[in-house]
Amino acid sequence: MSAPVPTGLAPGAMLGILGGGQLARMMALAAADLGIRCHVFAPEADSPAFDVATRHTVADYDDEAALANFADAVDVVTYEFENVPAATAAFLAARTPLHPGARALAVTQDRLSEKSFVADLGLAVAPFRAVDSLADLEAAVAALGRPSILKTRRFGYDGKGQVKIAPGTDLAEAYEAIGRFPAILEGFVPFEREVSVVAARGLDGAFAAFDVCENEHRDHILAFTRVPAKLGRTASDAAIDAARRIGEALGYVGVFAVEMFVLEDGGTERVIVNEIAPRVHNSGHWTSEGAETSQFHQHVRAVCGFPLGSAALRGRVEMENLIGDAALRWREILAEPGAHLHLYGKRDARPGRKMGHVTRVLSERG
Amino acid sequence: MSAPVPTGLAPGAMLGILGGGQLARMMALAAADLGIRCHVFAPEADSPAFDVATRHTVADYDDEAALANFADAVDVVTYEFENVPAATAAFLAARTPLHPGARALAVTQDRLSEKSFVADLGLAVAPFRAVDSLADLEAAVAALGRPSILKTRRFGYDGKGQVKIAPGTDLAEAYEAIGRFPAILEGFVPFEREVSVVAARGLDGAFAAFDVCENEHRDHILAFTRVPAKLGRTASDAAIDAARRIGEALGYVGVFAVEMFVLEDGGTERVIVNEIAPRVHNSGHWTSEGAETSQFHQHVRAVCGFPLGSAALRGRVEMENLIGDAALRWREILAEPGAHLHLYGKRDARPGRKMGHVTRVLSERG
Incomplete structure (x- = not known):
């Protein structure tokens, strides 16, 4: 800086x-x-x-x-x-x-251009093929095998617009299920864990990454984030370096998240890039209490052309999403020492709806 | 709780x-x-x-x-x-x-009723006399001596509505200077430091005090707050107990601040109550980053009937008020690692106007 x-x-x-x-x-x-x-x-x-x-x-x-x-x-x-x-x-x-x-x-916005962009940077991604017809899908499945995942190229989130191609899956039905939209097929990746890097790039090109965090999904929706992630130093450095290269190649200004899979090949950890979110991200919510600067403050700093803040970790942190009815536990959470409740002011706690989250700083740094 | x-x-x-x-x-x-x-x-x-x-x-x-x-x-x-x-x-x-x-x-709202209320609880206050006429003022100065301070009973803040009665001060002029309003004369207290207790009382009677903080004023306006205060355990406990008794006697719900003077009588510290503020308070701004729960969250919890949050200290903390032009340093402060800037969105940085503050957590707890 x-x-x-x-x-x-x-x-x-x-x-x-x-x-x-x-x-x-x-x-x-x-x-x-x-x-x-x-x-x-x-x-x-x-x-x-x-x-x-x-x-x-x-x-x-x-x-x-x-x-x-x-x-x-x-x-x-x-x-x-x-x-x-x-x-x-x-x-x-x-x-x-x-x-x-x-x-x-x-x-x-387009999974095909995103995957191609990441691969072109020399970063590891899951094997993928473009699918614009049933014939494409058949050829792609022949190449990448089963299980694999068929995903629409655009407008997918929280598991929407995805179908798993299992050994018995009928390909014509699968292609129907995603609405015959332009799609990609992603090969199966035997990952151990999901992690993400939430990072910021300033108007001046400065880069600051929060610590790599580990994410646990339920029904394709983020349920928990834990920091630090279970990840060795080498893989962690590689993950942050991948985010840095992505931010630079995009000429990015603001906070973004890179979701990654962690693979273990004979005891060696390896991260591969799954998805880039060009925005503040649910897996960065822990930063509000868990980092020196929250991802929201960091994003505002970046887009306003202010200096980035310190992304230093404050301690071991856990973030729990409050989905649907889980937000009804608000009083219990307020009574829990060290729990920080964040509610989003949504009137209607529909199933699957993100209503709020809780962060817990489990131990102070150092 | x-x-x-x-x-x-x-x-x-x-x-x-x-x-x-x-x-x-x-x-x-x-x-x-x-x-x-x-x-x-x-x-x-x-x-x-x-x-x-x-x-x-x-x-x-x-x-x-x-x-x-x-x-x-x-x-x-x-x-x-x-x-x-x-x-x-x-x-x-x-x-x-x-x-x-x-x-x-x-x-x-009334310094006379406030002082009387505190004294009636058996808590130490500066000696005081009601002043409703120049004759009252003359008698009060004869009783309490010089220096002493003449203060309007109502609507005083940040040093407004106060006149110091020094050895050479003309009493008639002093009484004019405060507008001949109902007043009190307070005797001089040879205090070493100013501290305050910011505390909360819940709708259920629960009480939670933040750590005693030390305040430094400039031109009668709070300039710095430092936590923990330079104050021994006995005096610190007495300060918090005074706040607890005040809260209980008022049947208080919400956050309040009790400003106190610290005296040293032959090496023994003693606190005397100066003023009660029935609201969140500038000397509690450090809690946003320095305590588990900020005074603002605590106040909202209390007045909504929610459980109070933990008032535990996170580390050694300093709060600096940004008065008038000091807020122009915002970019420098944003570039300072560990500094947390809070600006109030005021358009016009008039001299003496509180424009924002900065908190710095100087060392983590433990």
């Missing part, structure tokens, strides 16, 4: 956020600490982020009049989700700084 | 806050973490807390129509300043729960 810092914004500036869910909400809370005001743009009138934003706009992402007003009212735009339509991003980027930029969206 | 917890509110509730300054703003930010929405009521259209509140009302504190609408719209009312007019408090308390209650306001 000794490099010259390009001129960025100053406290008092207005940060525009596309998307009004919990990630936007926690971004807005962090922005407030730094004297930054937020204008949240989202289609849903009951968006949780509206509760803590100075201004909000309820409009669709293709409403150009609303987007133009939004762009005029803010000093920089960021987003909480990777599926911002390319046309929306281009429309805004022509009017106001957009961080992270359109390239990060383009690469990560 | 094993006593039965009276039924309080639940996440999703609306907390009403009187006053829209930085204390209300930081309360609203903490409330959001717990899924509590805020409705801020303040007369100033550019109130910093409006930026992070779900709703706000711009109206005077004697606007009964606006107060009635406010009371209808919220589940509980709290406030960020002790000078809430008694009529306002009574009007609201008749319509919705008010925490802390009207008694805390009545006692602490």
Whole structure:
């Protein structure tokens, strides 16, 4: 961080956020600490982020009049989700700084371009084949074997748009199940654990990664994150180096997450890149109490052109997602010493809905 | 906290806050973490807390129509300043729960009733006399000597409404200087240090005090807070016990601060109570990063009837107020490892105005 810092914004500036869910909400809370005001743009009138934003706009992402007003009212735009339509991003980027930029969206919105991008950097990924027809799928399964996973190229998250190709799976049915959309087939990777690197890149090119964290999913939804991850120094360094190279190649500004699989080949750990999320990430929620700077503060710093904060770990940390009814345990969690409750202000605890999370700092550093 | 917890509110509730300054703003930010929405009521259209509140009302504190609408719209009312007019408090308390209650306001709004209340609890205070005329002042100075301090009974803060009675001070001029308002004369106390106890009392009577902190004022405005205070165990225990007794005697619900002077009589430390603030307090700002639960989260927990959080200290902590132009150092502070910047979103850095603060956790606990 000794490099010259390009001129960025100053406290008092207005940060525009596309998307009004919990990630936007926690971004807005962090922005407030730094004297930054937020204008949240989202289609849903009951968006949780509206509760803590100075201004909000309820409009669709293709409403150009609303987007133009939004762009005029803010000093920089960021987003909480990777599926911002390319046309929306281009429309805004022509009017106001957009961080992270359109390239990060383009690469990560499409699993094929994402996998190709990562592989082209010389980083390990699961074997994959493009699937644009049933014939493609048959050829891909012949090449990569079973089990393997068929995934739509676009708009997949939390396990949606995916079908496992098991030994008995009918390929025509599987292709129907994902809606015959453009897809990729990913070969099976016998991974031991899932980890992620949440990192930030500043407007000045500075890079700061939080400690590698270990993720446990249930029903394809993140259930727990634990830090530090069960991962040796060499693999951990490789994971962070992969994130650094990805951030540089994208010319990235802001916080991003790289989800990885950990393989053990005869006692040697190896990480392979699974997915890039060009945004703050659920697996970085532990940073609010577990790191010197939270991922939300870090993202706001980056997109405003401020110096990045220290990503140092404060201790052994665990983050538990509160999905659906689990948030009804709020009083019990509030009574638990050392537990830090975060609720998202959502009215309706539907099954599978992320309602909040808890972080626990289990031991102090050092 | 094993006593039965009276039924309080639940996440999703609306907390009403009187006053829209930085204390209300930081309360609203903490409330959001717990899924509590805020409705801020303040007369100033550019109130910093409006930026992070779900709703706000711009109206005077004697606007009964606006107060009635406010009371209808919220589940509980709290406030960020002790000078809430008694009529306002009574009007609201008749319509919705008010925490802390009207008694805390009545006692602490008047220096004479406050000093008498504390003395009646058997706690040490500076010697004092009521002053309602120049003759009273002359008699009081004869009794308490010089130097001493003449203070208006009501509406004093940050050194306003005070005149020092030095050996050469003309008493008639001094009485004019405070506007001939009802006043008290306080005898000189040869104190070594100023400390405060920031503590909370829950709806269930639970009590939790943060560690005693040491305060350094400049021009009558808090400049630095350091924790732990330079204070032995016996005096520290006495300070916290004084806060506990004050909270109990007031039937208090919420966070409050007790400012105290530390005297050394022949090597023995002694604390005497100076002032009670029935609200979150500038000398508790260090808790945001320095304690397990911040004073703002603790206050929201208390007034909503939630269990209190742990007040445990995280390490050696220092809080620096950013007064006026000092906030222009924001970029330098952001670049300082371990510094946590909090800006209040105020547009205009007038001299003497509290623009933000910085906390530094200088060493981890243990």
